Amino acid sequence: MCLILAAWRVHPDFPLVIAANRDEYFARPTRSAGFWPESPDMLAGRDLSAGGTWLGITRNGRFAALTNCRDPQSHDPSAPSRGSLVTGFLEGKQSSQAYLVEAAASDARFNGFNLLVCDGRELACYNNLEQRTEILEPGIHGLSNHVMNSSWPKVTTAKKQMQDALKQLPDSEGLFRFLSDDSIAADEVLPATGVSLELERQLSAIFVNGPAYGTRNSTVLLAGSDGHVVFDEQEWKENGSSGNRQRFSFNGSRH
Numbered sequence: 001m002c003l004i005l006a007a008w009r010v011h012p013d014f015p016l017v018i019a020a021n022r023d024e025y026f027a028r029p030t031r032s033a034g035f036w037p038e039s040p041d042m043l044a045g046r047d048l049s050a051g052g053t054w055l056g057i058t059r060n061g062r063f064a065a066l067t068n069c070r071d072p073q074s075h076d077p078s079a080p081s082r083g084s085l086v087t088g089f090l091e092g093k094q095s096s097q098a099y100l101v102e103a104a105a106s107d108a109r110f111n112g113f114n115l116l117v118c119d120g121r122e123l124a125c126y127n128n129l130e131q132r133t134e135i136l137e138p139g140i141h142g143l144s145n146h147v148m149n150s151s152w153p154k155v156t157t158a159k160k161q162m163q164d165a166l167k168q169l170p171d172s173e174g175l176f177r178f179l180s181d182d183s184i185a186a187d188e189v190l191p192a193t194g195v196s197l198e199l200e201r202q203l204s205a206i207f208v209n210g211p212a213y214g215t216r217n218s219t220v221l222l223a224g225s226d227g228h229v230v231f232d233e234q235e236w237k238e239n240g241s242s243g244n245r246q247r248f249s250f251n252g253s254r255h
Helices: 083-091 096-105 153-168 173-179 197-203
Strands: 003-008 016-025 030-036 039-047 055-058 063-068 113-118 123-127 132-135 139-143 213-223 228-236 242-251
Touching: 003 063, 003 113, 003 153, 016 055, 016 063, 016 153, 016 173, 030 213, 030 228, 030 242, 039 083, 055 083, 055 213, 063 083, 083 096, 083 113, 096 113, 096 123, 096 132, 123 139, 139 153, 153 173, 173 213
Parallel strands: none
Antiparallel strands: 003 016, 003 139, 016 213, 030 039, 039 055, 055 063, 063 113, 113 123, 123 132, 213 228, 228 242
């Protein structure tokens, strides 16, 4: 993922609301979200290159998602895929904190990442570059390719837009609307992450609209206080043309 918004214990009916965009090369083979045959309680997309996933939830309400940290100077192309960190939590039984302790013990093997996990009781995030675990307080949180709640323009803008979109729930179209915002930030507020200015501009948008690399999936997840889960996924093709749209709705467990 390259942008994840999480409303944690903000809405009275939906303790966890996720709105996320996955940015990736369009040539990278991917399977749409679905329940995995070998892990039938896990709903997630699949990276067919490395076998992991970027975001998922289970029938008993375990949620996990991951963003890469943009640090081109220290990127190791031989490092293992970070997607296994997401599936590891979804397939496990540890608490959020316990799993992040486990992830921290092996974080040096991976390129930079943020791992966001929720066991239904706590929402927590681990950043392996800072080697920091944060237990998130109730509120609206934004995560891109830097630290949690950074001042990057796409993060601050999306957090404000999510606040308004929450008022429309259970209608999720407001969430999808801001996830499709392809506005480019002004040069003076762009972060300096070690990529070219042209690429920094392109990546500053909530929705990255490109011919070879861009937003491939928009996901909205509503986890209700009654245990009911709604998972919507919109796929995107090159240059922002819409692809398949699907919805999963199931009754999970309460926490």
